[in-house]
Amino acid sequence: MQPSARTMGPTPMPARKVLFQQERTGLTYRVPALLPVPPGPTLLAFAEQRLSPDDSHAHHLVLRRGTRAGSLVQWGPLCVLDTATLPGHRSMNPCPVRDASTGTIFLFFIAVRGRTPETLQIRTGKNAARLCCVVSRDAGLKWGGAQDLTKQAIGDAEQGWATFAVGPGHGVQLSSGRLLVPAYTYRVDGRECFGHICRTSPHAFAFFSDDHGHTWHCSSLVPNLRSGECQLAALGGGLLYCNARSPLGHRLQALSTDEGSSFLAGQLVPSLPETARGCQGSILGFPAPSPGRSAPDEPESPEDEEIPGGDLSWLLYSHPTGHRARLHMGIRLSRSPPDPRSWTEPWVIYEGPSGYSDLACLGPVPRGTLGFACLFESGARVSYEEVSFCEFSLHDVLENVPPDHVNEAAGHCWPC
Incomplete structure (x- = not known):
């Protein structure tokens, strides 16, 4: 069914x-990083607190809890997560994931020794990062002490890594119960004599747990093209989708057919351009509306109040839309993943400097559609002046993104 003309x-x-x-x-x-926690849902908004904008001046992780009050979200005060730290290290890259069966929240992050910059680790091949996690069992009110999972999850592979990081942004849980935390590493591909670096290459991968977070393991790396900061989403047919930052001018996508234990070769996505130097972006999978649902401009019927989910998934993606600089936060939709041609042009949700972001699904909202939220860096002059939160619905997305070329050519915009 064709969408009605937009004004x-x-x-x-x-x-x-x-x-x-x-x-x-x-x-x-x-x-x-943004994590919805039932009931309500409660929203957990995480960020790095830095002494200055510089990466090497990262300090603590912080949290604000949001609770639903009618159509609004009431936000509590800023809370410094004092337990999410290792002595002599700075905490970076919050990456939360929730186990739906136990209600446990795992907040992953990296702890980096002193002020050692990532560039120095890459140049020398000497990793200064540790894989860490804190746990909450009461929807983020209290957090346990930091666990250093580096040896357990990475083991001897660390010797071949110049550095690594998680996310940033949210992890995912599959229908099998597997928990997945997106990650990337700079692999040492060759060394000169006396231990000096010859070359490194960035590769996305994932940490995973099949026992409700008691033990963690790392997947194999996306094998070919250079890929960095990434996020994951489950697709239909048992596929896991990885979307990653790349220095090659466009985003990179890679699929896994074994729930993230390994990844197939990555491919560039021409319809998702990067900024000049690249930027983190967020990806979110959600169940596609059933084929019989009316288009968003048509009157709803009582049966439209449910959001049925089948094997088919759609994807949302958030990322700055500027090609030369981090400007204008945009939302794009793919109705036919993993087809790299299926992405729409962006709906700009903020005009101005924008940077890193994280998307979350809030569940059903009025008008028989799904609600979403985006937590993103923003500012008037530079993108790191503030971190902003906004909400929108699938109806809003369908109203405001231009039609994608694949479904337009097929003569419809709804799955059939």
Whole structure:
């Protein structure tokens, strides 16, 4: 069914709430992660607290809890996660995942020794990062002490890594119960004599657990093209989808047919351009509407109140839309993943400097559709002035993204 014609005029943008803001002292908040926790849902908004915008000045991880009050979210005060740290290390890259069967939240992060920059680790081939996790069993009110999982999850493979990191952003749980945490490493591909680096290459991969987080393991790496910061989504037919930052001008996607234990060769996605130097982006899978649902502009019927999910998944993607700089946060939709041609042009939800982001699904909302949220870096002059939160629905997305070329050519915009 063809969508009805849209009225011409400025594209609407969702209301925005600033959750973290750069302070006069220089404290800066970057690298957001967002996790909805039932019931409600409660929203957990994480970020890095840095002494300055510089990566090497990362300090603590922080959290704000949001609770639903009617159509609004009421946000609690900023809380510093004092337990999410290792002595002598700085905490970076929050990456939460929740086990639905136990209610346990695992907040993964990397702890990096002192102020050792990533560039130095890559140049020398000497890793200064540790894989760490803190756990909450009460929806993020209290957190346990930091666990260093590096030896358990990585083992001897660490000797061939110049450095690594998780996410940033959310992890996922599969229908099998497997928990997955996205990650990437700079693999040492060759060394000169005396231990100096010859060359390295970045590769996305995943950490996973099949026993509710008691033990963790690492997958094999995306084998070919260079890929970095990434996120994961489950697709129909047993496929796991990885979307990663790449220095090759476009995003990279890679599939797994064994629930993330390994990945097939990655491929560039021409319809998802990177900024000049690349930027983290968020990916989110959700059940496609059933084939018989009406188009968003048609009147809803009582049976439209449910959001049935089958084997077919759609994907949302958030990323700055500027090609030369991190500008204008955009939302894109794929109705036919993993076809790299299936992405729409973006719906810009914020005009101005924008950076890292994380998407979350909030479940059913009025009008028989799904609700989503995006937590993203934003600012008036530079992208790290604040971290903002906004909500929108699948109806809003369908109203505001231009039609994708694949489904337009097929003469429909709904799965059949």
